[in-house]
Amino acid sequence: MPAAPVPGAPAATAPPRVSVIIPAYNAMPELTRCVTSAMEQTLGLDRIEIIAVDDGSTDGTGAELDRLARTCPALRVVRQKNSGCAGGPRNTGLDLARGDFVFFLDSDDYLGPDALRRMVAMADENATDIVLGKMVGLGGRAVPTAVFQRNQPRTDIFSSAAYRTLGCWKLFRRSLIERLRLRFPPYRNCEDKPFTAAAYLNADGVSVVADYDCYYVRDRQNGNNLTRVASDLVHRMDGTRLCFETVARYLEPGPRRDRIMRRHVEWELCGPLRALLPRESEQDAREVFFPQFRRWAQTWVTDGVRQLIDAPDRLLIHLLRADRFEDLMTVARNAKEDARRGHLVDKGRVYWLHPFFRDPAAAVPDACFDVTDRLPVHHGLDTARWRSDGVLRVTGHACIEHVATLDPRTEVILRKRDGDRPDARLPTAPRTAPPDLPGDGIHENAGFAVDIDLATADGGAPLDHGIWDLFLDVRVQDVSRTVRFRQARTEDDGTRTPPPPRPLPGHAPDAPPTVVTPFFTPYGNFSLGVGSEAPTEHTAPCRVTDVRWDPAARGTLVVTGRLTGDAARGDRAAEAGGTLRLRAIGGNGADGALEAPADHERDGNRDAFTARLPVRRLRPGRWTVALVLGDGPGSTASVPRLGGLPGTHWFRFGRPHYAKPLARGPESTLVFEVAPVKLGMALRRRLRPLRGRPRT
Incomplete structure (x- = not known):
């Protein structure tokens, strides 16, 4: 009806x-x-x-x-x-x-x-x-x-x-x-x-x-x-099957499909296997549901998907594909208890101590229990200070979850950004770890200290001019994980305070001093700027807190932040309302510049500012975005690409244009490309989904 x-x-x-x-x-x-x-x-x-x-x-x-x-x-x-x-x-x-x-x-x-x-x-x-x-x-x-x-x-x-x-x-x-x-x-x-x-x-x-x-x-x-x-399996199977078929319909085999299939393998396949299959009758579980789950595992769980999922799911998939119903039911019924079992470190790999691990009767490959690459690395920069002799003293901590910190051999890696030079590696010395690390005391040796002598850090030679990012190679019991060295802790106002810039003797007797500027990226990662003068973005008069597109004015970039240092304290703060500007500087075919003044009356706080730049007025080309306060040294701050700023579209003279942030270049600088939309390409993207229709 x-x-x-x-x-x-x-x-x-x-x-x-x-x-x-x-x-x-x-x-x-x-x-x-x-x-x-x-x-x-x-x-x-x-x-x-x-x-x-x-x-x-x-x-x-x-x-x-x-x-x-x-x-x-x-x-x-x-x-x-x-x-x-x-x-x-x-x-x-x-x-x-x-x-x-x-x-x-x-x-x-x-x-x-x-x-x-x-x-x-x-x-x-x-x-x-x-x-x-x-x-x-x-x-x-x-x-x-x-x-x-x-x-x-x-x-x-x-x-x-x-x-x-x-x-x-x-x-x-x-x-x-x-x-x-x-x-x-x-x-x-x-x-x-x-x-x-x-x-x-x-x-x-x-x-x-x-x-x-x-x-x-x-x-x-x-x-x-x-x-x-309607939470039992009989009401879920058709929807789960259609999920897999929908992904396969619209994505070609490969890494992109594997990433999406992972979600359905974890949530729609392995999750119900543990939570719902043991509730079914023995006959229905064996004859109705197990064959369907097995067929999905054989069809959709590729090697790429298996590498993405966690060890408990890898074990279930192995048992499914091997047609081992009784073993799978045992694993599913004991999942909560077995999840709390410990770990074994063996030859640089970490394994989950499930009862089936290296049990000859179970005959399950070690790869089903390998959790090495899934273990979190707990680390952080604790202090960074210049010594009187010009050496940068850095302390921190690093440990791998579930791996006792015995005989730690953590190294600090200096990696030059936008360069092809080999990494510089510096050994660390042990020190007392912070008391709040997880693991019931197994990480008491996780603290370390390192002295970075900029005159000899690069294999006995000074570091080249440029930006050097710091990483940690955390090595414990032959288990190695590399992570970006960062400081999660911030001040009450959300900022991090690096050591001040420091001039060091030049590479040659008649060379000018080299200024080394430690700084934190917008994500808290620790880096060093090495050059004849400090990078302006790190001695800048303001700090950017948000970058977004204005939802009420298409093609307008909105940058918010606050004045810092002398700009916030001195006479420049009083006159900033007329001098702080958001500037787009042209390059790579985009000559000229476009500026917009900042507004300092937001929320009654004159240290806070908001600036709006009408990007839609820019000519096609590549543009770099900066904040400028006055015209002297240290008056410019680069605008970072915070929060994965997307692209945007607008119409100009009846034709669609776009601005797309570029992933290339330093992470602390926003560079975007402005260009008209290629109508033929846009039309093909719109028509592409019509090649297939969903089975709904």
């Missing part, structure tokens, strides 16, 4: 920006808060349509929807026979939707008041097809957190954690959904994962709103959430 619309106020003639689709089945009392949160969006009811689909409810859901519809002309109520799943009413809503975007709102959840406005603005500004809004779990509900660490104006599933959340509670550009002819499959569980996966894999960009609580997730009072009542 087709869905029947309930009479109400006539729909608006202009297409709305967002169609909010709410599937509802016996959703009281949570339904009222859900629908009301959509009605109260700051985006405005004239720009929203709410399509609530009553999926054959038998409680007061229908009556409550009718009551709310009488108060809100934007709310459209549709009734249909019960479909048994959330995908059915969502599909009904999609068939009726007219908005530029679609947002799927479950009837037991609700939106923050400003959620849709922020998400639509993010999509409009960055021309992205999907926007993730920060999720909040209520009543103990777990929600994804990794992807919401910071705003991401434009990213993708390969350079962010977006693919780790496959729920459909997102803003989708409706043209993407219709171009792919996407609809939800009729499954009671996991129905949204293949839908979202197909959208991700074909999206022209993904945005993340992380600075506002957009979506609140909660459990129903009556406990009849579909994810709970």
Whole structure:
């Protein structure tokens, strides 16, 4: 029987920006808060349509929807026979939707008041097809957190954690959904994962709103959430199969597919093997579910995927592929207990001491238990000071988790940036470790000290001019891991204080002194600038705290920060309102410069500043971004590419242009390229997804 619309106020003639689709089945009392949160969006009811689909409810859901519809002309109520799943009413809503975007709102959840406005603005500004809004779990509900660490104006599933959340509670550009002819499959569980996966894999960009609580997730009072009542394996298998097939449809075999398949192997294959397979009857587990899991492991778990997953999952996959049902059930039933077993260090490798490890009867390869490359390295720079003789004394700590720090032989590596010189390696001396390291005392020898004599550090010779980055080669019991040397600890204002620049004698008797400038990158990594004068970016008058594109003015770069040192304390701070400028300096075919003054009245703090540069006015070419205060020495600060700044697009003279930050060059400097979009290439990217259609 087709869905029947309930009479109400006539729909608006202009297409709305967002169609909010709410599937509802016996959703009281949570339904009222859900629908009301959509009605109260700051985006405005004239720009929203709410399509609530009553999926054959038998409680007061229908009556409550009718009551709310009488108060809100934007709310459209549709009734249909019960479909048994959330995908059915969502599909009904999609068939009726007219908005530029679609947002799927479950009837037991609700939106923050400003959620849709922020998400639509993010999509409009960055021309992205999907926007993730920060999720909040209520009543103990777990929600994804990794992807919401910071705003991401434009990213993708390969350079962010977006693919780790496959729920459909997102803003989708409706043209993407219709171009792919996407609809939800009729499954009671996991129905949204293949839908979202197909959208991700074909999206022209993904945005993340992380600075506002957009979506609140909660459990129903009556406990009849579909994810709970339909959580057993029989309701998951079809959705899991379709996840694997969707990834294979849109990605060619290779490292990119392996990275995406890893998520499904870990969450949709290995997770249910441990948590759900032991709950099934012996017959169903052996004859129904095990063969399907085994087929997926044989088909989709490549060598590349096996290298990406952790040891417990590698063990399960090995047993699946080897057709060892009884052993797999034993491993699954004892997973929690076995996860707490210790580790063995042998010939420079670290192994998980699972009962099957090197058991001749189990005959499982050592590679299934090797955790060497997965063990965290706990390290940090503690102090850095100049000695009176011009030697830089650095203390720190470094240890490998689960590996006792016996006879440590950590070395400091000096690696020249943008050069092909061999690394300079310096041995360290042991010292007492900080008391708060993990491991119940097994890392008491993790402290170290190193003296860096810049006159002899490079194999007895002085360091060449340039920037040298510091790494640690952490060696314990023949286990070696190399990490970037950084200081996680900051001052109360979020800054780190390096030693001051220091002039050292020149390489030759008549050579000028060499200035060595220790500094921290925006990520806390420790480096040395070696040159005839200190790098201006590290004696600069200000510190940049945020770089982003203005969501309200396409093609405008926004840089915020605060004045430092003399600029914040002296007369220059008083006159900074007229002299601090954000400057784009042309190069590689982009001659000239463009400047914009900074505003110092934000939040009443004259040390804080905000500068907006209209990048859309720049000619094609390559541009370097800097902050300038006055014209004397030390008056310039480079603008770093913080937080993975994405590219942006705008129209100029009727033609699309873009600005794309370049990954090349020092990490502390923002360099981007401005160019017109090649229309033929853009059209081919748009048409590429049409070569295949999803099996939904």
